[in-house]
Amino acid sequence: MRQLSRRAALALGAGTAAVTLVGWRGGAWATPQAAGADIAKFTGGAVPEKGKITIELPEIAENGNTVPLSISVDAPMTDADYVSDVLVVAEGNPNPGVGTFHFTPMSGKAEASTRIRLATTQNIVVVAKTSSGKFYTAQKLVKVTIGGCGG
């Protein structure tokens, strides 16, 4: 069902973006639709293929203030074929954006780790862009016991 709504968000494009903006001004939290709009912006509307990406996240995060996240993308990382950008969005945070990693052939591996904040139990969606303009995606559900965007 979530998958469907993200596709719908991609299809709606600009309309969804406008709704997202209004929603954000109203103080509403990110939704799969808002995350989908971020992804659509990143891919320029292209629908990413599933696969190639491994997301490492704890199944249950006791403390949403600092959740370890590792992403690796299966790619040769040569001058001719490498992963250039990796977008990370969270479907249930106040804002969907988490970060974007930028790689070059000098990275050697399309792999990076950081620590993120998660407000609540939610899906983390990762989209990778290759130097040839292809997009891949993967997602993972994290259960969060104590949210990390305290107010």
Added chain:
Amino acid sequence: MAETPKIRVPKTAKKGEVVEIKTLLPHIMESGQRKDKDGKTIPRKIINKFTAEFNGKPVFSATLEPAIAANPYMQFFAKVEESGTFKFSWTDDDGSVTTAEEKITVA
């Protein structure tokens, strides 16, 4: 701004080796979502950009949002073909930039 980043880069590597790099900058990463005790929103103040280059060429960079945890930690890799210097930079919302350098000897 006065904070010193913690960086781990191997001292030596073989030519063509892919080495692991870890960095951490002590920083509050104020999300702009929190409120103080009077109910006023505490303004956002985060590191919004991290870059790593080797001998002047980009290796890795990241655009960071408030959903990155305090004391932003970055672990990534670099393929080294020659001895040289890694340069790292962290850009704050207030425009200040923290930089650091680490040397590696490639045999």
